Amino acid sequence: MAEHDQTVNAIFDALYAAGKNSDRVTMGALMEALGPRGFGPFLIVPAFIEISPIGGLLGVPSVLACIIALFAVQIAVGRREMWAPQFLERRGIQSKRLHKALSKMRPMADWLDKWFHGRLTGFVGPLATRIAACLVVALCLTVPFLELVPFASTAPMVAIVLVGLAITVRDGALMLAALMTAVIGLGIASGFSLGGSFG
Numbered sequence: 333m334a335e336h337d338q339t340v341n342a343i344f345d346a347l348y349a350a351g352k353n354s355d356r357v358t359m360g361a362l363m364e365a366l367g368p369r370g371f372g373p374f375l376i377v378p379a380f381i382e383i384s385p386i387g388g389l390l391g392v393p394s395v396l397a398c399i400i401a402l403f404a405v406q407i408a409v410g411r412r413e414m415w416a417p418q419f420l421e422r423r424g425i426q427s428k429r430l431h432k433a434l435s436k437m438r439p440m441a442d443w444l445d446k447w448f449h450g451r452l453t454g455f456v457g458p459l460a461t462r463i464a465a466c467l468v469v470a471l472c473l474t475v476p477f478l479e480l481v482p483f484a485s486t487a488p489m490v491a492i493v494l495v496g497l498a499i500t501v502r503d504g505a506l507m508l509a510a511l512m513t514a515v516i517g518l519g520i521a522s523g524f525s526l527g528g529s530f531g
Contacts, residue, residue: 339501340441343373344434351427360421363414372500374403374414375468379492382485393485397475400468400492407465448497452504460507464495467514474518488517
């Protein structure tokens, strides 16, 4: 895999190209575009959507968590290619809306690519990636409970974004930070759950 492929901007370039020649781009087309760049983007993209204002809509966080968990389980068991059910692959978004969102996030992509790449790569190897994917599944399981509090599910989703980013740019230092954030996210989720149980 070329070095450029291991950047956030490479993900954005692939998403932009997928919607360039039509008014609407399907999830299946986006998955095909992201495939050569590894599994990280499959965690990053839906988690970013959840962190956006869209994540404040009732039901949206849980749906996105299910999608992320679907991909994370496949990473955990060592699949070589991502799979999604047909009804999900057929879902789409207007290309104009996709391109607008990507343009707004380009400065962030530039910043991430500048600071995160290629450190402590042993912590982003196959075993570490599978362990991280299991933590992602655990984080996804907390989302339905956290959804009862507006934007509370942002905490686990931030951890998921960091895990996906670490896998994408092969940055072991970032992976360690992501795993610590995941543990904190699980702690926050447990606190909300226990508070709801005894409230």
